[in-house]
Amino acid sequence: MSKPDFADYIYSYFMKYLPLQRGLSQNTISSYSRSLMLFFEYCKSEEGIPYEKLTLDRIDKHLIKNFLLWLEAKRNNCAASRNQRLSGLKSLFQYIQSESVIYTVLCRDIMSIPEKKTPTVPPKYLTAEEMEVMFSMPNIKTRHGRRDLVLLLLLYDTAARAGELVELKAGDVSFGKTPTVKLFGKGSKTRVVPISPKTADMLQKYIKESQITINQFLFQNRSHDKLTTVGVAYILKKYVEMGKQFHPDMFRMAISPHLLRSTKASHLIQGGANIYYIRDFLGHSSVVTTERYAKNNPEVVRNAISKASSDLTGDKEYYSDSEKSAMLKFLKSLQ
Template structure:
C-alpha cells in the first residue's frame, strides 16, 4: 500500500497506535472513529474526493477549518463538540507528523488550528446538608431503596464517574480494615480510593443481600442487568425530584451524574484537603484541571480573603506636605 495514502495511515492509527502504543480506552477509540466517519463523509460530499484513494496531501488546514465551521453551522454542534472533533484530528496529525516527514509542515499547520473558547460553565454541586438529605432519601427497607442508598453513598464518597460506577465489580473492593476501592477511569488509569467504615459495611451488607459473586457487576436493575449510566442518572434524578418536593427552599441548581463528583471535590476542598489529594481521588491527570474547584468555590474565596486581608494594609505613598505640593503642581500644570 502507498504510504502517502490516507487510508494506510488511518488504519495503522486505529489498529495499532491508539490501542497498543497509547493504550487508550475503547470509548476514546469509538469517539475518534465517529469524528473520522463524519469528517470523511464531509470530504466526500463537499469535495467529491474518493475516500479510498485519498492522499494525505489532499487534506490541508483550510479544509479542516471549513469542516469545523460545518459542524457548528450546519450540524448545529456545540463549541464543546467542535473542540472534541478537533482534538481527535489533532491526535491523528500528531501521530502522522512523526511518521511521515514529507507532510511535517502540513501537520504543523493543522496542529496550529486552535480550540474555540467556550463559555465558562458553573459547576453544579450539592451543599453538605443537601447531599445528606439526598443520600438518606431512599427507603432502605425495600431492596430497590437499599440499592439506591448504596449507589448514592458510593457515588458521593468515592467521587466516581458514572461509567466507573456502572462498571464496578466486587473484586475491585477491599473491605475490612483500611477499606478502599480500585477505580479504572479515563485512559485505563487505575486509582485506589479509601472509603469510610460506613460505606464499607454498607457495601458488605449489600453484596450479601443480593448474593453478588466476586467477578459480578455490583449495581444492577430489576432485570438483574448491569445499570447503565442512563439508569444511574434516572435513579439520581428521581431522588433529586423527591428532595425538591420535600425541601422546596433547597436543591435549586440543575444537576447531573457529575454533580455528586463535584460535590465531593468541593466538600473536601472546604475541609482543607490539599488539591493534590483531591486530584488523585478524582483521577485527574493534572492538578490544573482540579483547580477549577478552588476558582469557583465561594466559601474558599471568602476564607482566603478573610485570612489574608489583615496583612493587606495599604500604606500612604505621600506625606501631607508632599500631597499639597503635588496638588499645587497638578493645578499649575499647563
C-alpha cells in the first residue's frame, strides 16, 4: 500500500477533519479552500506544475514564500489578504503533520513563515444616531417591513454573525423576564446572549403573526426558504440606502452585516462593559480578538481623557502622583 500524498491529505482534511472534527462553518471551509485553489493556480501558471502532479515532495518553504509574493505582486493582495491565505495553508500543513511524522520538517518549515504586519486602524462602527435612523426605515405597516425591522434589531442586539442569524429557529429564543437567544457559532460552539425587552416583544409578535413553529427558521424569503446571508446583507443595505436619502451625511462607510456586530461591540466598550463579558458575548475564543474593539477606539480614548480630566475644575490644582499613575496606566492599556 502506497503512502498517502498531498491529494489524499487534502481530501481527508476538507471532507472529514474541518467539518467533522473541528466543526467549522461552511464559510470558513470555503475560505481555506480558496487559499488552496490560489496556491494551485500559482503552481500551474508560475511554476509549471499542474495540481494533479503537485506532490508533497515538490513543496517546500521556498515555494510557499514565492506564492505569497505572487499574491501581492500579481494579484495585488494587501498584507491582510496575504496573511489570510497563509493561515489557510498553515492549517492544512498542521493537519498533515498531525497525521504523518514523515513530513514533520516540511510542515514545521511552512508553519514558521511569519505573517506580515498590518496597519492597526480604529474599529469601524455606526453611531447611535445612525442606528436609530436605520431602525426607523422599515415600513412597519407591512408584514415584510415588520420582519425586516425584527431582523435588524436582532442582528444588532445579539451581535450575531449573518451565518448565525439565518440558522436561528423559533425554539432558539427564550422569552420571559430575561429574554435570550441561543446562537450556534464557529466550531459548533453555542452561546446564549440576552436581547432587549423591546426586541423580545417585537420578535414574539413577529413569530405569532408569521405562525412560525418551534422547529422553523425565524427568517425566510418570499419562496418560504431559509433566508441566506446574501439576503441579510441585501436587507441591511436596502435600509441604509434609504437612510442616506434622508441623511446624506450619515453611513459613510462600507455596509455589511459584520459592521453591526462591530457596532454592538464598540457600543458595549464605550458603555464600560467588561472586556471578558464582551468576549463571551461575541463568541471569541480569546480576549485578544475582543481587545481590538478597545484599542485605537477614539471614543474610548476620549472618554478616558475626559474622565481623567474631570477634576481639573475642582479645588486641586494638580493631579496627585497616584492619579497620574492610574491615568497613564489606563491609557497605556489601550495602546
